[in-house]
Amino acid sequence: MPLLEVIEMSHSFGGLQAVSKYNLSLEPGQITGLIGPNGAGKTTIFNLITGIYKPDEGEVRLQGTDVVGRRSNQIAALGIGRTFQEMRLWRHMTVLEHVKMARYSKLSYGLFGAFLDSPKRRMEEEALTELAMEYMQLFGVDQFADQLVVNLPYGAQRRVEMARALAMEPKVLLLDEPTVGMTPEEMEDMIMVVRKAYERFNLAIFLIEHRLRVVRELCQHVQALVFGEVLVEGTPDEVQNHPKVIEAYIGEQEIDF
Numbered sequence: 670m671p672l673l674e675v676i677e678m679s680h681s682f683g684g685l686q687a688v689s690k691y692n693l694s695l696e697p698g699q700i701t702g703l704i705g706p707n708g709a710g711k712t713t714i715f716n717l718i719t720g721i722y723k724p725d726e727g728e729v730r731l732q733g734t735d736v737v738g739r740r741s742n743q744i745a746a747l748g749i750g751r752t753f754q755e756m757r758l759w760r761h762m763t764v765l766e767h768v769k770m771a772r773y774s775k776l777s778y779g780l781f782g783a784f785l786d787s788p789k790r791r792m793e794e795e796a797l798t799e800l801a802m803e804y805m806q807l808f809g810v811d812q813f814a815d816q817l818v819v820n821l822p823y824g825a826q827r828r829v830e831m832a833r834a835l836a837m838e839p840k841v842l843l844l845d846e847p848t849v850g851m852t853p854e855e856m857e858d859m860i861m862v863v864r865k866a867y868e869r870f871n872l873a874i875f876l877i878e879h880r881l882r883v884v885r886e887l888c889q890h891v892q893a894l895v896f897g898e899v900l901v902e903g904t905p906d907e908v909q910n911h912p913k914v915i916e917a918y919i920g921e922q923e924i925d926f
């Protein structure tokens with residue numbers, strides 16, 4: 670049984686068929702890429718998998734259980750983590766607070782209990798800080814622990830977003846254009862971080878990416894999406910050199926080989 674399986678999923682916005690009969694199968698320890706021109710439906714697929722939208726048709730199975738119809742916070746708690754194309758961070762919280770915040774949902778006292786004081790709570794709080802430090806180290810943002818996210822360089826902010834997503838201990842991690850707007854050095858850092866994350870946690874990673882270099886470096890399997898349908902899938906080489914894919918990208922400015 671695949672870790673995450675999407676079966677014949679479709680969705681439309683009014684008259685626009687954004688996703689048609691889409692299928693996906695993810696296994697732990699694999700990075701799968703999703704490429705396609707702007708407006709192809711890539712982010713919509715993430716939003717459908719994570720419960721932000723409910724698919725018109727089809728199934729989304731996490732370890733065999735259909736999660737369609739559950740709320741996005743429930744789906745996150747079940748083990749599907751994500752980051753966003755336009756980064757969503759609380760700009761005026763510190764890096765440490767971000768990563769800890771992600772963990773509160775996992776603790777016995779919850780977010781409400783965090784405001785009450787007890788020896789048990791204090792012990793949990795200490796363990797939490799330690800664990801958060803570990804995640805921050807892994808993503809190279811521990812030196813910024815007490816700084817406000819708003820004051821960090823862009824590349825580091827994106828790594829905080831990754832650390833926060835992983836602190837919820839997902840089984841599947843969806844990354845929506847994690848290198849968008851990055852300098853070449855920031856991009857190299859991000860490639861390293863993604864690789865570290867999946868090696869360390871044996872995750873299934875599903876990556877939307879505009880930069881084909883990133884896809885080639887990281888992904889074993891790639892899908893090319895055009896007008897909400899998978900046009901071609903296979904290894905990065907097979908997909909990138911496919912005439913249909915090359916044709917679909919004609920006129921795209923942002924594509925970066």
Ligand SMILES: Nc1ncnc2c1ncn2[C@@H]1O[C@H](COP(=O)(O)OP(=O)(O)O)[C@@H](O)[C@H]1O
Pocket residue numbers: 682685687705706707708709710711712713714
């Ligand atoms: N909430 C929405 N309401 C209406 N149309 C939407 C909505 N979200 C996305 N779309 C449309 O669906 C199509 C796919 O969008 P999107 O999934 O964001 O593409 P991509 O991420 O591949 O660039 C686009 O035509 C977009 O305008």
Ligand SMILES: [Mg+2]
Pocket residue numbers: 711712713754
């Ligand atoms: Mg998008």
